[in-house]
Amino acid sequence: EVQLVESGGGMIQPGGSLRLSCVASGLMIDDYTFHWIRQVPGKGLEWVSLITGVGVYTSYADSVKGRFTISRDNSQNSLYLQMNSLRSEDTAFYYCAKDLDGYDNGGLFKYWGQGTLVTVSS
Amino acid sequence: EIVLTQSPATLSLSPGERATLSCRASQTVSSYLAWYQQKPGQAPRLLIYDASNRATGIPARFSGSGSGTDFTLTISSLDPEDFAVYFCQQRTNWPPTFGPGTKVDFK
Numbered sequence: 001e002v003q004l005v006e007s008g009g010g011m012i013q014p015g016g017s018l019r020l021s022c023v024a025s026g027l028m029i030d031d032y033t034f035h036w037i038r039q040v041p042g043k044g045l046e047w048v049s050l051i052t053g054v055g056v057y058t059s060y061a062d063s064v065k066g067r068f069t070i071s072r073d074n075s076q077n078s079l080y081l082q083m084n085s086l087r088s089e090d091t092a093f094y095y096c097a098k099d100l101d102g103y104d105n106g107g108l109f110k111y112w113g114q115g116t117l118v119t120v121s122s
Numbered sequence: 123e124i125v126l127t128q129s130p131a132t133l134s135l136s137p138g139e140r141a142t143l144s145c146r147a148s149q150t151v152s153s154y155l156a157w158y159q160q161k162p163g164q165a166p167r168l169l170i171y172d173a174s175n176r177a178t179g180i181p182a183r184f185s186g187s188g189s190g191t192d193f194t195l196t197i198s199s200l201d202p203e204d205f206a207v208y209f210c211q212q213r214t215n216w217p218p219t220f221g222p223g224t225k226v227d228f229k
Contacts, residue, residue, distance in 0.1 A: 043222075044209070044220055044222045045158075045166065045209060045211070045220040046220070047217045047218045047219070047220075059216070059217075061217055095165055095166075100168065100171060100177070103171075106213060107211075107213035107216070107218035108168070108171050108213055109156075109158075109166070109168060110177065112165035112166060113165065114164075114165060115165055
């Protein structure tokens, strides 16, 4: 069974940096695309970033481009989201997610972690 | 970016009743529309993908229909565990986008 566990959230001042981690179990992440999706508490969902397995292509939402960096460490079976120049509007739960089997890089989010809360506030 | 709108914002029903939730896209998404259920304190759960395909383990009382710009999620007979928020999501154009959600609550 695929399980994703995020960590690294917390409270940070505007302009600060945080690094989120997502550890996967039940599969080897090497060949798969993973996403970060965020949700302001009580509000809707916003896709943030993806990283592919083969070729290691990355993509970002316009709202975070140039500030966030997604990466992976296959040896640790882990994904990361480095968040710099944080703003109040980045306050949200951040979820790590994987596509439905057979729909890799298809934007169909079957497996989700439990989320980690990032609060940007002075 | 494709914008999804959902209606109604809140649907107040009783267990055993039929729930009909709508999702409309700002431009055609073909059949690349998914539905998710989210309960308080939990991550979203994939229910329906490509408009009408139930994900593994999803009860048959959940069904999806539609194509192009207009889609419907139907819950044929509400179980108490179905009271939650439901989001639609398109994957036709990048980035994938979500609707604002419909909350199904107890009448």
